[in-house]
Amino acid sequence: MASLFRASREHRSEAIHVISRTRSQKAAHSACSTCPLAMSPPDGLACSPVESFISSGPRTSIDSNFSDLSISSSLSELHPHFLPTPTPTPNACSLVRQALPDEHASFLRKVLKKLRPGQPLPARKVRHLGRGGVGEVHLMELDLPDGGRLQLAQKAIVCRRYNASRHAREVAAMEIAAACPFVLRVYGSSHPGKAPYALYTEFAPLGSLHDLIERRRSAGGGPGGGRAPYFDEQEVRWLAARVLTALTHIHHLGMVHRDVSPHNIYRAASGHPLLADFDAAELVDAEGLVYGSAGRIATAAPEVRAAAYGGGSYGTKADMWGLGAVMLEMVSEQQVSDGPRLEGCSEELRNLLLEGLLVPQHKRLDSSSAMHHPFFGGVDWHDLEFEEAPPGLRDEEL
Known part of the structure; x- marks a missing residue:
């Protein structure tokens, strides 16, 4: 996904119609192949920190094995450029977080794919974590096949103005940004076709x-x-x-x-x-x-x-x-x-x-x-x- 928005401004302007409300008609016709926000690396660095995060090397997203489920398949239908990128090798040395074991990631992937429109994740609510402008956040526990429990946060959307398009845009934005270790990981979402909507992310135990x-x-x-x-x-x-x-x-x-x-x-x-x-x-x-x-x-x-x-x-x-x-x-x-x-x-x-x-x-x-x-x-x-x-x-x- 990230490579799409590095590739060319022309592709970015087309993608704006999917996850952004463009206000400039000129954007769809731009043919410049360089990023308008290209940055110079700080002194002494061979490449910028950003370039190291979005490269295909080992410093990419910790939980990037979810790149094929965080973006709903409906986005590919809306626009042909929304295709999952190849799974990079997770960085196991980072102190930010631990990667999910492969068997847990595989199980969560299967559970999310089985969700019907409007159906929430079959997990237990442990406690209320907070309330935001469009919804509430709860700590959830999902039973795993090996007898363990996976903790994750559920953002349940309760705002009437929050629709399927807005839901898809939010999930897409989080997935695009996921290559940086200092962005909250999105594990998946409810089906985008019908309310109520929900996002499932990593649990941040120290709060905000x-x-x-x-x-x-x-x-x-x-x-x-x-x-x-x-x-x-x-x-x-x-x-x-x-x-x-x-x-x-x-x-x-x-x-x-x-x-x-x-x-x-x-x-x-x-x-x-x-x-x-x-x-x-x-x-x-x-x-x-x-x-x-x-x-x-x-x-x-x-x-x-x-x-x-x-x-x-x-x-x-x-x-x-x-x-x-x-x-x-x-x-x-x-x-x-x-x-x-x-x-x-x-x-x-x-x-x-x-x-x-x-x-x-x-x-x-x-x-x-x-x-x-x-x-x-x-x-x-x-x-x-x-x-x-x-x-x-x-x-x-x-």
């Missing part, structure tokens, strides 16, 4: 980054003792570098997430962040733009809020505002509108937030440029998935 921020605020945790900053700069850098890698990856594929917030950054058992909730994701057109509003308007970039009221377009830099807002919430009680001063933060962090990310889009850093910022100096972009989380991010569980 929002949960952690609230817990430190109420319990007096973090370097501020219950007051900002809630995270020391080592923790901010460690988390932000991995979210930035996920954003760089999806931007390189021509996608804008459009809802980057602490609520949509989950935490694996290892403490690594996982970018989630691709319901608002869109593919850019031939000019690298998307249209319309999405996500939480209160925390959206200025250009996204403007699009909600007066139309207009924007690009991948909208996600970089979201990253800046996430980092600001980790270290300050102040909002962007307050003109935060960030006392106690390093000059590098203040500069990144107040002069690099939380600024008008024409001044804002893109994901590639942000990697070069001094705040991320010393980050080994090749080894992010092999590094253990700082102790405070590993031990603070729900």
Whole structure:
């Protein structure tokens, strides 16, 4: 799937009709074969982190053996370019997550293929995990043939505006992004032809980054003792570098997430962040733009809020505002509108937030440029998935 969106802008513009609502007629006629969002690798790297994730080598998706079931077969009928890519070799050395055993993956694949339209996965609900804008999330347990139990999360859609097309777009967006280890894995979905709809993903046992921020605020945790900053700069850098890698990856594929917030950054058992909730994701057109509003308007970039009221377009830099807002919430009680001063933060962090990310889009850093910022100096972009989380991010569980 990922190779489709690297191949040419012409193919991407055709695919927009399947998983995105294109607003530019020129996109369907573009013949340029280069990616409009091509990025230069950080200094000293033979290739960018994104290129290492989307290559056919061993650093691809941990659970990529689900590439043939996460996208419904109906997508192939809607568009001939939606064909599953060959299964790459999973990377068993990553600390982000463990790959599912082959026998468990095979069993889950068979169960999902047998689902009828509107039929949920035959698994037990263990507990309620949360509620989002379009549905609820539950922890589920599926009995395995060997007597074990497989835990996974079910996103049950309860929004009337969520239809078959929107369901297919969300699953497709998650599968396209799945080659990056810092994106939440989608295992499969309910049949797209009939409501109710459901997504089945990996279970992130440490909850969301929002949960952690609230817990430190109420319990007096973090370097501020219950007051900002809630995270020391080592923790901010460690988390932000991995979210930035996920954003760089999806931007390189021509996608804008459009809802980057602490609520949509989950935490694996290892403490690594996982970018989630691709319901608002869109593919850019031939000019690298998307249209319309999405996500939480209160925390959206200025250009996204403007699009909600007066139309207009924007690009991948909208996600970089979201990253800046996430980092600001980790270290300050102040909002962007307050003109935060960030006392106690390093000059590098203040500069990144107040002069690099939380600024008008024409001044804002893109994901590639942000990697070069001094705040991320010393980050080994090749080894992010092999590094253990700082102790405070590993031990603070729900």
